[in-house]
Amino acid sequence: MSAGLRIDKWLWYARVTKSRSPAQKLATGGHVRLNKDKISSASKTVRVGDVLTIALERRVLVLKVKQLGSRRGPFSEAQTLYEDLSPPPAPKTNEINPSVPRRDQGAGRPTKRERRQLDAFRKAD
Template identity: 50%
Template sequence: MTTGEPPVAERQRIDKWLFFTRMVKSRSLAQTLVEAGHVAVNGRKVHQPSHAVRTGDRIELTLERRDIVLVVRGAGKRRGPFEEARLLYEDLTPPPEATPRLSAFEQAQRQPGSGRPTKRERRALDNLLSDFDGTGE
């Protein structure tokens, strides 16, 4: 029996959806992420884990090491394997920048085959490493 009304879009809490899509390891971590303001739905920051998302919504996540942009493709029923979770979203995240930033430790590495460090280079390296370990010696 049809009523002529369009079907209601499936809605789901943002914290459950993030957990089901395997973007976070637990639902409590998803709630913390939302409450901290690291999640935006359709360009507006969300601060309530109970905020409902539906198919077509654009989700922007700010995680520890990267920013992720997703489009909701469906609501999840459970936290299943990655192949199942991947069907719930479309990933629009831009590729990482071409030249990654190097840490101070990576910049201090010597090139293979460049020989042993000179006495001056060794002293400079010792001074650099003493700044990192906090001993100051």
């Protein structure tokens, strides 16, 4: 049987959370699935090859465990612990009113110069 690591420790090592306390809350709050099974304790064991589905506030992460890790190192080291299988983020929409089309960037309010030109054009009529 292969060695394992507590799921809260692994989430912390992989830099999914900033500390172990939020990692424990994720696990006990039902926001983490281990190989498609919802877990309810932070002491569940994670092994190499397991797939974790983590429901965060604004996105869902799907991570395949490649290594267990032995410490919480820099981000570049944390990325070697998993393979990211997450779906691409959904395209942004106008959340306030989806029926209103989005403007192109830079197509907002006119500048002072453009307002003066518009005023001059309107007075010419």
